[in-house]
Amino acid sequence: MIRLNQVSVTYPGGFTALHPTDIEFRRGEFTVLLGASGAGKSTLLRCLNYLNVPSSGHVHVEGIGELKRRSALLAHRRRTGMIFQQHQLIGRLSALRNVLTGRLGYHGTWRSLVPLPPEDQRIALQALDRVGLMAKALERVDSLSGGQQQRVGIARAIAQRPQMVLADEPVASLDPHTSVQVLGLIRGVCAEDHIPAVVSLHQLDLARQFADRIVGIAAGRVVYDGAPAGLSDLH
Numbered sequence: 169m170i171r172l173n174q175v176s177v178t179y180p181g182g183f184t185a186l187h188p189t190d191i192e193f194r195r196g197e198f199t200v201l202l203g204a205s206g207a208g209k210s211t212l213l214r215c216l217n218y219l220n221v222p223s224s225g226h227v228h229v230e231g232i233g234e235l236k237r238r239s240a241l242l243a244h245r246r247r248t249g250m251i252f253q254q255h256q257l258i259g260r261l262s263a264l265r266n267v268l269t270g271r272l273g274y275h276g277t278w279r280s281l282v283p284l285p286p287e288d289q290r291i292a293l294q295a296l297d298r299v300g301l302m303a304k305a306l307e308r309v310d311s312l313s314g315g316q317q318q319r320v321g322i323a324r325a326i327a328q329r330p331q332m333v334l335a336d337e338p339v340a341s342l343d344p345h346t347s348v349q350v351l352g353l354i355r356g357v358c359a360e361d362h363i364p365a366v367v368s369l370h371q372l373d374l375a376r377q378f379a380d381r382i383v384g385i386a387a388g389r390v391v392y393d394g395a396p397a398g399l400s401d402l403h
């Protein structure tokens with residue numbers, strides 16, 4: 169589905185946060201990138217949609233080919249749902265308009281006097297329904313709880329009709345109960361739609377509970393790749 173070949177990232181200043189890595193992510197698989205803060209999880213995750221451009225190697229996406237031409241990159245980004253730690257929502261806009269930014273871009277939703285395209289609106293409402301927030305569609309996002317805001321972030325990713333979901337520490341600012349709820353939601357959506365999810369976490373217990381596959385990262389290298397059960401061998 170998506171494959172990294174010898175991908176490495178050296179930041180300006182000379183620090184190599186990801187050493188040359190070969191790794192593949194497959195359909196329907198819920199993969200957790202597990203590692204301590206600073207291990208290189210974000211760096212690897214952001215290579216999967218070129219928010220980080222690899223310093224070496226290449227990224228190959230099924231149905232698109234190698235990500236190097238701008239057109240391939242834009243097509244890939246449109247098909248990739250990204251969920252962030254701080255959800256990156258616009259607080260003063262409604263949940264519905266935030267979800268629509270995933271389809272229309274920010275400019276498409278900011279001008280509140282312009283009527284929203286009905287088809288996009290229907291898809292956005294459907295996405296909010298899937299995360300259980302239909303009733304909050306017209307409420308300002310800054311009036312919602314942290315867990316609800318993250319669910320709006322998930323709905324925004326779903327509304328893109330993604331071929332892949334990437335989530336960078338999506339539960340880092342949530343309490344344990346809400347974390348379980350949010351991870352369960354991401355996992356359920358990706359299983360139903362048969363798309364891969366790659367989710368970075370630093371909590372071993374949550375990784376064990378949700379992952380089909382755990383990729384352990386330490387100091388910019390993959391140090392484990394396999395079933396959650398096998399991970400106990402390392403400790």
Ligand code: ADP
Binds near residue numbers: 205206210
């Ligand atoms: P994380 O939550 O993944 O640990 P950080 O809080 O370390 O993220 O980093 C937040 C932002 O700062 C990211 O965009 C990251 O790329 C950038 N950043 C992190 N470390 C450095 C650094 N040493 N020099 C410059 N930018 C950095």
Ligand code: ADP
Binds near residue numbers: 179205206210
């Ligand atoms: P994680 O997501 O596992 O917390 P990151 O991928 O954010 O780790 O960061 C890995 C390492 O790269 C850290 O040491 C961080 O400080 C460094 N780093 C991240 N972003 C930058 C950046 N933009 N410039 C320089 N160093 C960075």
